[in-house]
Each structure stands twice: as C-alpha cells, then as structure tokens.
Amino acid sequence: MSRVTIKDVAREAGVSPSAVSRVFTTGASASPLTRERVLAAADRLGYRPSLLARGLVGRSTHLVTVIMGSLSDPFDALFLDALARALAARDTRLMIASTAGGAPTESGLQQALDYKSDAVIVAAGTMSLADSALCARAGLPVILAGRALEAPGVDGVLADNADGGRQAADLLMRTACHRPAYLGLGKTTFSDRERWQGFADTLARLGAKPAEWACEGRDPEAAFRAASAVLSAPHRPDGLFCSNDAVALRAVEAARALGLSVPEDVSIIGFNNLPQAAWPSFQLSTLDYPIGSLVGAIIDLLDTRLADPQRSGEVRRLPVHLVPRATTRRADVGVPASAVRPVPINPEAL
Amino acid sequence: MSRVTIKDVAREAGVSPSAVSRVFTTGASASPLTRERVLAAADRLGYRPSLLARGLVGRSTHLVTVIMGSLSDPFDALFLDALARALAARDTRLMIASTAGGAPTESGLQQALDYKSDAVIVAAGTMSLADSALCARAGLPVILAGRALEAPGVDGVLADNADGGRQAADLLMRTACHRPAYLGLGKTTFSDRERWQGFADTLARLGAKPAEWACEGRDPEAAFRAASAVLSAPHRPDGLFCSNDAVALRAVEAARALGLSVPEDVSIIGFNNLPQAAWPSFQLSTLDYPIGSLVGAIIDLLDTRLADPQRSGEVRRLPVHLVPRATTRRADVGVPASAVRPVPINPEAL
DNA sequence: CTGAAAGCGCTTACAG
DNA sequence: CTGAAAGCGCTTACAG
Secondary structure (H helix, E strand, C coil): CCCCCHHHHHHHHCCCHHHHHHHCCCCCCCCHHHHHHHHHHHHHHCCCCCHHHHHHHCCCCCEEEEEECCCCCHHHHHHHHHHHHHHHHCCCEEEEEECCCCCECHHHHHHHHHCCCCEEEECCCECCHHHHHHHHHHCCCEEEECCCCCCCCCEEEEECHHHHHHHHHHHHHHCCCCCEEEEECCCCCHHHHHHHHHHHHHHHHCCCCCEEEECCCCCHHHHHHHHHHHHHCCCCCCEEEECCHHHHHHHHHHHHHCCCCCCCCCEEECCECCHHHHCCCCCCEEEECCHHHHHHHHHHHHHHHHHCCCCCCCEEEECCEEECCCCCCCHHHCCCHHHCCCCCCCCCCC | CCCCCHHHHHHHHCCCHHHHHHHCCCCCCCCHHHHHHHHHHHHHHCCCCCHHHHHHHCCCCCEEEEEECCCCCHHHHHHHHHHHHHHHHCCCEEEEEECCCCCECHHHHHHHHHCCCCEEEECCCECCHHHHHHHHHHCCCEEEECCCCCCCCCEEEEECHHHHHHHHHHHHHHCCCCCEEEEECCCCCHHHHHHHHHHHHHHHHCCCCCEEEECCCCCHHHHHHHHHHHHHCCCCCCEEEECCHHHHHHHHHHHHHCCCCCCCCCEEECCECCHHHHCCCCCCEEEECCHHHHHHHHHHHHHHHHHCCCCCCCEEEECCEEECCCCCCCHHHCCCHHHCCCCCCCCCCC
C-alpha cells in the first residue's frame, strides 16, 4: 500500500534525494561509494522510480501510444505484438488507443497527449492535417504506419504498395488471366488505394481495364460476402487481386463455396504473406511484406525523430516481393504479359 | 510545445487552480458560474488535464496493464481488442506488457507498478504466490484471465474448462470414436490442464483412456508438427480433442496433408469457437467461449475490486457450449455414450 | 561529486 | 462554494 519513494532510499542510504536520483539516471554524476550505498539501500527497500513522476518532470515518459483497429486481421495482431516487443527492448511501453474503421484518429491522439506519450504511432483511422498540427503544437512526434500525410515533421512507413499491385498484375497477365479484378477494403483505406493504383496502371499499360470491387464494411464477414458477389457476377473475373491476405483468404473460401476451382477458374492473390497464407488448405499466392522490417523502420524513425525533433518528415517505402503459391497458375506455362490482350470489362458495382 | 496547464486556465477564467480542478473532477463542488467560466476558458485554451499529474497525486491513473502473449492465436488478439474497447468505455487505457510462453509475469507486474496502474490483468505467463504478494503489498489489484491462483484478494475469470472437456469426450463417444486423444499446449498451461482433466476423467468413467499429446513449443507451426506426429503414430487416434481452435485448425490441416478424411478417419474438436472455425474450409466442431462474456466478467470484477479493495478474491467460471460442425460425425446416428466400449491405448509419446 | 531549492501539473484537506 | 497551502515523487539547474 505504501510506496517506497526516493526519500526513503535517501534516508536509508544517508544521502540526499538528488543523489539517489542521479544514481538512477544514466549518465549522471555519482561517486562509486554513493552509487553503491544507494543501490544497496534501494535493493533493501525494493525501490523502483515512479515512471509517473519521472514522466511528469523529465523529458520522457517511456510511453508510446499506438492507434489500432480491431485486430481481426492477423497482420494487425502480429504487428502489434512485434511493436510492443521492439519498444520493450528499448525500455518503452505501449499503450493502445482503439479506433474503428476509417474513423478519425483524434481521440487516440488526445489519449497520447493526456499521458504525454513520447510518440504516437498511427496504424488505423484517418488523420487530418488539423490533427497533425495539434500534435506538432504539443511536441508529439507522429509516425504513420501504412498511410501517408503531407505534413511537416510527420514520419511514415509504407509498403511499396504500387509495386505490389504491379507485381500482382504482371503475374495475372503472365498466367493468362483475361478478366482481372480488384477487391479492396474501400476508398478510404490508404494502402488499398495505392495497391489498386499500381494494379490498374500496370494493366492499363497492357491495354486491360480491371474491375474494381470493395467490401462493404469492415467486419470480417464483409470480405466473404463481397468475394461471393464478385465471383457470382456476370463476366466473372478469372484473376482477383485482393488488397490483403485477410480478404484473399475469404475470397478463396467464397470461390470454393461457389464450386469454383482455384486457380483453374479464378486466380487469387493477396498481400502481406500471413502465416495462414502458407497453410496447406490455402497455399495463397501473395506479396510478402515482413512485419519485422515494418517494425524495424518504425523504431528507427522513432529514435531518429527523438534525437532530432526538428528534422523534416521522412517516408520510408518497404519493398514487397511476390510469393507465388497454388492460388495462381504456373507462370512458366503462360505467355509473356506483353502478348496478352485481356478483355476489359466494367464492374457492375462501385 | 508548451502545454496548457491548470494555472493558465485559472488565470484566464479569473479563478484559482483549485476551482479549475474541481470543475474537472466529477462530483466536486463548483458554482454554475465558476463552472461555466472555467469550461469556457479551458475550451478557449484547449486545456486537458494531465493524466500523468493526476495519476501522481490522485487515486487513479485510469491505466490498466495487461500481460499478453504473442497474439498469434486469434483468440488472444480479439480478446485484447475487446478488452481495450471495454476499458475505453469506462475511460481507462490499456498498456501492454508482453511475455512469451509460460514465462514469469514478474516484469509485467513491475511495469504495472512503475506506472501505478489501477490494475493488472494477467492473460499470459505464470504468476507465483510471491508475485501476488508483491502486488498485494503495493495495492495493485490482480485479475487473472484463464488461470487461477490461490492467493488472497486475487480475482480470476476462467472458462468452465473441465466441462468443456467433458462435452468433447461425450461427443466423441456418442459418435463412436474408439481411440480418443488429446492434443494440448503443454503441462504449464493452466486452461490446457483443466481441459485435459475434464476430458480424461469423463472418458475414464466410460472405461476409456485417452492418449495425451502436447505441442513442443509455442510457435504456431508447433501445433502442425505435433498434430502430424499424433496422426501418423501407430494406433492413430480416431478422435482428437485439441486444447484450442488454433491447434485444432492446424490439426485439420495436418490430417488433410496426411491424406486422412475428417471426420471419417479422425474427428477433431477445438475450443473457443474462433471466427475461422466457422469458415467453409474448416467447419470445425468446437466449444463456444464468447469473448464478450470473458471481457464483461473482467470489467465487472475490476469495478467491484476497485470499489472494495479489501474484499476476498473471486473466481468466475464461464459456461462453454458445444458447437458441432463438420469435423465430427453426426451424433444422432451414433450410439449412446454409455453403450460404448472404447479401446484404451497408451500413447507412445508423453 | 553533492545537497538545498524550485518546480513538473495536479489534488486534497483546510480554513474562510 | 472558494482560495492558499501542502504535497504527490521525481529531476534539474544552482551553488558549494
């Protein structure tokens, strides 16, 4: 019930509170004798500095807030776990701020501010320029994960989404898909748009016009419903690029439920390379986007930003690479992409 | 860069800092006029009370720490999300402390203490009596999720694991499985032991002796390897109860990879009823354990404990109910459990 | 290297 | 209802 404070330790060690503080501050001056005495006293009493008090007066709370979505996508869950561990390794704790769908990040940012977080990592929701201005004014570093914002001092990490879209388009063309389509999460999702763009642009250069579909809503079943709709539409696509594996996996399910063969009737490509994508039941072709590199970049950006709060914002693009598995046909038996003349169709929906 | 403090608001409103504090404290006395002026001033200045300072001096930090594992099991991820949202609804934030496997919870508890958390929720790792004594001394409420500990003042929530095991055993017997087996996460996992116990005891009463297997290690692929071993063993089981869906889903994969039919060659039952269990590709029979009720019980226990810190520990058991799907045979064509004479076998491993 | 003093931003008795 | 004072547990210049 009664916390051991710095005063208790000071008394026990026969020194001043300042001395105790210095012993517990890396890089502060304390004589070996003082250090030894303080450490011994602290150990005897079971003292640990209050990070609340430290945070109030010092420059760091060792606290970072992350704004996250529902965690129903395994990618988000694995990302969160990896992030928490990487931060812990540098002695920083992670606080969660939940947001749903494309909702504003505002309340999450307020939460970060309320606790004087060292930084906020935005991995869900939509951030406005007003939001970033608020953070700038408060001296709160912002790191965007999977999104970008043209704002001073805001750092970001993203997959090379457009290139992923390009690789997906190439594979579909090389494996002789004639009716390519895209199934995304909706226009408000940043990465989704880039993936679509890279996909559509590449196909356009080849003279094809992919159909564009989107899940209605964010709940996990929405992807199944949307995929079912796509695959029962007239002019059913024979090649489907999904904005991520969570959607693609459900698309595979939907195809099977409709009695379609994958990849004979329809090829399916995801994004992220979730562990599940490699499961025997799916063997999903996808774009590998290592969570380790994402988290590594975030930590790196965080360290750099904290060392120099005034530097201008930096955006890192992380490469993705194709992992062809069993949900696409073998490319080596197909024709070169340039020789393909896909039949453009216009989607009924969207 | 410069935070708006209570003094700024006091000055702007022409009142004392105490008055401002009272306006922002629910249930404190302030005249309507004062309140109005303070609120207006706060709004003008964009003031928000520092929760760090509040936490330092007041009785609540509005912070709860959760000790979590890797989040590779979707159940954990969905639990974490639901927990964060439920806490947010009562104006409390969640801080993550990561632990791996059955590691001690100690450092997580220290983290909770360092930030003066209102409570710590232990959802991973192994907690000792010494740990709970530490928390008791520090006045930190502990709520155990999916584990139990005989310690004063420690609350806990668990599924009725033994009953789940019983239901699984019953189903296997009713569907004429003669060589039942259990595949768990290992002896150090609390819920795992209870599920095994309920399963084995029930079978014992029917004269059967199930084989017992465990995954080696916690990584997601361990379950696949273990299931493959179980299903290629001599006296291969024809009914497999897994300690949770994450394992059971991998067991289904392993069975298919071995060319076995589910449920013709082997019935498989999980635990949790993950969203994935209902996917067409799996249609996993399992025990439903609603995350909402788990989180609800935790919040309830938390509120009760905070209202009366001295009360004795309470353990809540949450019911689970069988959801038979396609990985078990139809019970209505089987014989009553009591009429079954299963052939007991002894497992090679474990 | 060390201690006394001031202060971080707030709340809580305490008088009025 | 209100303000002055003390204090939460710490750190940071400041003298010595």
